[in-house]
Amino acid sequence: MNIKVLAFLISTAVLATGAAAPVKMTMKQLAENVYFMENPTGSSNAAFVITNDGVLVFDFDIRTADQTLAAIRKLTDKKIKYIISSHSAGDHATGAWHFREDKPIYIATKNQIHDLQMQEAREFDERKESNDPNNAAYKGKELVRPDIGFDGNMTLYFGGLTFQITAEGRGHSTGDLTVYVPQKRVMFMGDLLDTEIHPGQGESAGVFYSNVKGWIQILDNISARNLPVDTYVPGHGPVHLGRGVKDLEEQKRYFVVMRDEVAKMIAAGKTLEQIEKEFKVPQEFVHYKRPERLKNFYKLFYNQLMETGY
Numbered sequence: 001m002n003i004k005v006l007a008f009l010i011s012t013a014v015l016a017t018g019a020a021a022p023v024k025m026t027m028k029q030l031a032e033n034v035y036f037m038e039n040p041t042g043s044s045n046a047a048f049v050i051t052n053d054g055v056l057v058f059d060f061d062i063r064t065a066d067q068t069l070a071a072i073r074k075l076t077d078k079k080i081k082y083i084i085s086s087h088s089a090g091d092h093a094t095g096a097w098h099f100r101e102d103k104p105i106y107i108a109t110k111n112q113i114h115d116l117q118m119q120e121a122r123e124f125d126e127r128k129e130s131n132d133p134n135n136a137a138y139k140g141k142e143l144v145r146p147d148i149g150f151d152g153n154m155t156l157y158f159g160g161l162t163f164q165i166t167a168e169g170r171g172h173s174t175g176d177l178t179v180y181v182p183q184k185r186v187m188f189m190g191d192l193l194d195t196e197i198h199p200g201q202g203e204s205a206g207v208f209y210s211n212v213k214g215w216i217q218i219l220d221n222i223s224a225r226n227l228p229v230d231t232y233v234p235g236h237g238p239v240h241l242g243r244g245v246k247d248l249e250e251q252k253r254y255f256v257v258m259r260d261e262v263a264k265m266i267a268a269g270k271t272l273e274q275i276e277k278e279f280k281v282p283q284e285f286v287h288y289k290r291p292e293r294l295k296n297f298y299k300l301f302y303n304q305l306m307e308t309g310y
C-alpha cells in the first residue's frame, strides 16, 4: 500500500529537482534496546529490538530496509535472527532481502503469505523489470517469502524477551498482526495505527482491502486488553512516546467521526461523487497530513455503510 502515493511524491520531487532524493529514515529509541525507524515522508515505518541473542526486526520496505540494517550494524554486532511483517503490503513486507546475510527466520500470518505468494510476488517482479526510476530499489533484489506462517497468535521467547504476536484479523489489510513486548511496554501496530496522517486504504498489487468496521473492532479489542503499554508504535506517522492508549482512542475516533460525516452526507442525499468533492475534514483532524489518501477512504466509508463493496 501507499507505494503509488510515495511514487507520486517521488515523481513530484523528480519534476521539481530533476532527481529523486532518497528518503532518509530517522531513528528514535523507544525503550532500552528498542528502536523506531520513522519515514519522514509519511510512508512506512519500521522497528527493531536488540537482545542478547540477536535482533528482531518488525517491517521492512525494500526501499528503506537497507537503512534499518545499517542502523542495526552501527548499534550491535549481533545477527538479525527474526523478522516479522505487520501485513503483506509492499511498503512493509518486501525488504527482507536486505537481511539475507544473517539468514533470519521470517514469521507472518498465513494470509499474509498467501497475499505475498499471489499479488505481491507479481507486483515485486513487475517493479523489478520496470525502468521507472521510482522502482530502482527493486533492481536485482528478490521477494523473500516467510519461513513460518501462523493463524491466531503465537509467542516467541527470544533473548530474554517475550514477543506476543497476534493475528488481529481484517482491518487495514486482509490480516494485520501486532507484536507486544511486555518487558519493554511497547506494541508494534503496523498500519492498524497511523499518527497525525490520514490512514491509508490497504492495497496489495492494486487490490484494495481495508475494512473500517473490522479496523474499529480490532482497535476496541486491543484497548480492551488494557495492556501495560507505554507506546503503541505506528505503521505510518511519528511515534508518540508514552502516549499509550490515547493513540488507539484517537485512531478509533477518527474512523467513527469521519464515517459519521459521510453518513450525514448520504442522509442528505449526496452521491459518492458529491461527497468526494464537498467533504469537509472535521476540525480535530485538519492537521493530519497526506490528505491525498482521503479519496480512497470516502469510497470505503460510503461503500461499507451502503454495503456496496470497497
Ligand SMILES: [Zn+2]
Residues within 6 Å of the ligand: 001, 002, 044, 089, 091, 092, 191, 200, 235, 236
Ligand atoms: Zn503501510
